[in-house]
Amino acid sequence: MSSIRYSVIVPAFRENGNIRPLVSRIFGALSQVNSPVNPNEVEVIIVDDNSRDGSVETVETLRRDGYNVRIIVRTTERGLSSAVVRGFQEAQGDNMLCMDADLQHPPEYVPSMLASMSRTKQFALGTRYAKGVEIDEGWPLYRRVISSGARMLALPLTAASDPMSGFFGIRKETFLKARNLNSDGFKIALDLLVKCNIPSDAIAEVPFSFGVRAEGESKLTGKVMIRYLEQLAELYWYRFSGLIIFLGFLLFVLFVLMARAFLSAYGGLEGKAQSKY
Numbered sequence: 001m002s003s004i005r006y007s008v009i010v011p012a013f014r015e016n017g018n019i020r021p022l023v024s025r026i027f028g029a030l031s032q033v034n035s036p037v038n039p040n041e042v043e044v045i046i047v048d049d050n051s052r053d054g055s056v057e058t059v060e061t062l063r064r065d066g067y068n069v070r071i072i073v074r075t076t077e078r079g080l081s082s083a084v085v086r087g088f089q090e091a092q093g094d095n096m097l098c099m100d101a102d103l104q105h106p107p108e109y110v111p112s113m114l115a116s117m118s119r120t121k122q123f124a125l126g127t128r129y130a131k132g133v134e135i136d137e138g139w140p141l142y143r144r145v146i147s148s149g150a151r152m153l154a155l156p157l158t159a160a161s162d163p164m165s166g167f168f169g170i171r172k173e174t175f176l177k178a179r180n181l182n183s184d185g186f187k188i189a190l191d192l193l194v195k196c197n198i199p200s201d202a203i204a205e206v207p208f209s210f211g212v213r214a215e216g217e218s219k220l221t222g223k224v225m226i227r228y229l230e231q232l233a234e235l236y237w238y239r240f241s242g243l244i245i246f247l248g249f250l251l252f253v254l255f256v257l258m259a260r261a262f263l264s265a266y267g268g269l270e271g272k273a274q275s276k277y
Contacts, residue, residue, distance in 0.1 A: 003040065003041060004041060004042070004043050004068075004092040004093050005041040005042075005093050005094060005095060006037060006041055006042045006043070006093040006095045006096075006097070006114045007042075007043050007044075007045060007087075007088075007091035007092060007093035007095070007096045007097070008026060008042065008043070008044045008045070008096075008097045008098075008099065008110060008114075009045050009047065009084060009087030009088060009091065009096060009097065009098045009099075010022065010044065010045065010046050010047065010087075010098075010099060010100070010101045011047045011049075011080050011083035011084055011087065011098070011100075011101070012046050012047065012048045012049070012051065012055065012083075012101040013048065013049045013051055014051045014053050015048075015051070015053075015055065015101035015102060016051065016053040016054045016055040016058055018101050018102055018103055019046060019055055019058045019059065019062070019101065020058055020061075020062065021103065022101060022103060022107060023044055023062050023067050023069050024062075024067070025107035025108065026042075026044060026107040026110050027039050027042075027044075027067055027068075028107075029107055029108045029109075029110055029111055030042055030110065030111055032111070035111045036111055036112065036114075036115035037110075037111045037114045037115050040068075041093075042068065042093070042114070043068045043069070043070070043091075043092060043093065044067070044068065044069040044070075045069075045070055045071075045072060045087050045090060045091060046059055046069065046070070046071040046072070046101070047071075047072045047074065047083040047084070047086055047087045048071055048072065048073050048074065049074050049077070049078050049079075049083060050073055050074060050075045055071060056071055056073060059071040072086065072087070072090060074086065079183065079184060080166075080188070081181075081182065081183050081184065081187075081188040081191070082183035082184070084098050084188045085181060085183055085188065088170070088172070088175050091172065093172070094171060094172045094173070095114055095117045095169060095171060095172075096169060096170055096171070096172060096175065097110065097113055097114055097124070097168070097169040098166065098167070098168055098169065098188070098189070099126075099166070099167050100166050100167070105126065105166070105167040105208070106208060106209065109126060109167075109206065109208045112206055113126060113167070113169055113206050114169065116169070116204035116206055117169050117170075117171055117204065118204075119171075120202065121202060121203070121204040122170065122171045122173075122174040122196075122198055122202045122203075123160075123168065123169065123170050123171075123174065123192070123193065123196075123198045123202060123203045123204070124168060124169035124170070124203075124204045124205075124206060125160055125161070125162060125163075125165055125167075125168050125169075125189070125203055125204070125205050125206065126162070126165050126167030126168060126206050126207075126208045127160075127161045127162035127165060127205045127206065127207055127208070128162055128165065128207075128208065128209075129151070129161045129162050130161065130205065130207035150164050150187075150228060151163065151164050153232055154187075154190055154232065156236075157190065157193070157194050157232075157235055157236070157239055158190065158193045158194060158198075158200075159200035159203075160193055160200070160203055160205070161205060162205075163187070163189060163190045163193055164187055164189075164190065165189055166187075166189065167208065168189040168192075170192055170196070174196050174198065175192070175196070177196055178191075178192060178195045178196050179195060180195065180238075181195060182231055182234060182235075184227060184231075187228065187231065190231070190235065191231065191235065194235050194238060194239055195238065
């Protein structure tokens with residue numbers, strides 16, 4: 001029987017320079033006296049999209065150094081969301097956490113994020129929008145604007161304060177309930193919140209300060225933003241399709257009634273006009 005209770009999933013592409021500091025800081029935080037989570041019950045899974053940048057060798061060295069970390073190299077798949085899903089599928093722990101490899105999600109928050117999940121708190125969300133939380137001054141203004149705008153567009157779908165966050169956790173039992181996950185979507189956390197139908201009282205929000213990228217390449221491109229809008233459209237249909245169909249039917253009925261009333265009125269006026277002659 002596995003002693004692993006927690007799994008930390010790290011999707012990566014050309015992030016070799018960040019892997020060692022990330023893993024060492026995660027287990028360093030877990031090894032602190034006040035850590036609510038036992039480091040011996042945690043595994044780290046790097047899901048790499050065939051970077052060929054030395055990441056495999058770095059993970060092998062970390063394993064020899066005693067860290068419970070492994071790497072999954074994908075050669076036929078690409079994409080952030082599908083990498084997270086693959087990591088969750090491979091995880092041994094019942095409590096699964098996703099975080100970026102670029103150190104923008106501070107590893108020192110990992111213990112509190114993992115500990116916040118329970119049978120009543122099915123989803124843990126690292127939020128950048130809690131009172132008193134500051135975003136690093138080095139984060140570009142345009143990224144802040146895009147993040148805020150994307151968050152506002154998602155508000156009708158979930159009560160979570162930061163559904164755009166890539167720093168989140170989910171219980172495996174809840175993850176397995178998800179159907180029709182969009183592995184091509186931009187934000188897998190939002191997809192899970194909607195498709196697992198997670199109520200607001202089952203979300204544990206953990207405030208954290210967002211940092212700047214240490215190494216590697218930003219995943220935010222124009223193509224990614226278009227995919228996000230496509231994902232939003234799909235989620236709105238998923239959540240509100242019944243209401244949309246009902247409103248469409250109601251509008252059709254109103255149109256028919258208005259058309260009949262107009263034709264009746266027009267016919268009555270035409271009859272009166274003919275009676276004059």
